[in-house]
Amino acid sequence: MTDLAGKTVLVLGGSRGIGAAIVRRFVAGGAHVGFTYAGSQAAAQAVAAETGAEAIKADSADRDALVATIAARGPLDAIVINAGIAIMGDPLQTDADAVDRMIDINVRAPYHAAVEAARQMNDGGRIIVIGSVNGDSMPFPGGAAYAMTKSALQGMVRGLARDFGARGITVNVIQPGPTDSHMNPADGPMAAFMHSTMAIKRHARADEIAEYAAYLAGPHAGMITGALQTIDGGFGA
Ligand code: NDP
Numbered sequence: 001m002t003d004l005a006g007k008t009v010l011v012l013g014g015s016r017g018i019g020a021a022i023v024r025r026f027v028a029g030g031a032h033v034g035f036t037y038a039g040s041q042a043a044a045q046a047v048a049a050e051t052g053a054e055a056i057k058a059d060s061a062d063r064d065a066l067v068a069t070i071a072a073r074g075p076l077d078a079i080v081i082n083a084g085i086a087i088m089g090d091p092l093q094t095d096a097d098a099v100d101r102m103i104d105i106n107v108r109a110p111y112h113a114a115v116e117a118a119r120q121m122n123d124g125g126r127i128i129v130i131g132s133v134n135g136d137s138m139p140f141p142g143g144a145a146y147a148m149t150k151s152a153l154q155g156m157v158r159g160l161a162r163d164f165g166a167r168g169i170t171v172n173v174i175q176p177g178p179t180d181s182h183m184n185p186a187d188g189p190m191a192a193f194m195h196s197t198m199a200i201k202r203h204a205r206a207d208e209i210a211e212y213a214a215y216l217a218g219p220h221a222g223m224i225t226g227a228l229q230t231i232d233g234g235f236g237a
Pocket of ligand 1: 012013014015016017018019020036037038039040041058059060061082083084085086105130131132133175176177178179180181182183184
């Protein structure tokens, strides 16, 4: 594959799951890829050794460190803002600090990262954020705060698409449905319920999400911007 040949790309949260699949796909497409991680050093080193991508320790919850990391990469052709966590449970029982940390990682970080990336970005660049189908719907209790963080990304990409469109920079949010990962294992306790809501009754593979990200970063997607890119097996149909 050469669809991303010569592109300089940064993936936030590339050590595991969907982010690691995105690193693999972008490297396979010919891109020069760096990726961040926060806690999973061994996994990050394994992805780096496998792909040749550069692993960079940078906690998305630390705004100054995140912005400095992006600025240090110089002009980017694409950024994929994937890092995210899910804090779910009874809102009356859930630790408020844990919810605030999720908001920091899932909302504050994507906004400041997207803005800094655009500051550094070549014209025609691509900003891709990994949201969730839960930004559109939350069909079970306990997910209000997580859904809130993913809905926030919808407004963000619409607005930033307007801000950066004159430079040909596109801004989109990919909204996966259930996708097999540490966060949401295909054999986890919620899997059967999730599949019951879907037209295609299985978890997506991370590489299926990565392929969508590669398309949005590639040469044929220059007119797709400010839009919700849902890939959910009919979860929301
Ligand atoms: P995983 O838990 O498997 O992986 C999360 C990745 O994000 C890891 O590489 C992790 O790195 C990184 N990360 C988490 N917190 C931070 C942080 N503070 N700073 C830097 N990196 C961080 O999750 P998924 O792959 O499933 O999820 C990836 C994205 O996709 C998330 O935004 C999630 O909300 C979204 N999503 C997932 C779905 C699913 O069903 N799996 C469905 C819809 C959306 P480290 O371990 O080093 O901290």
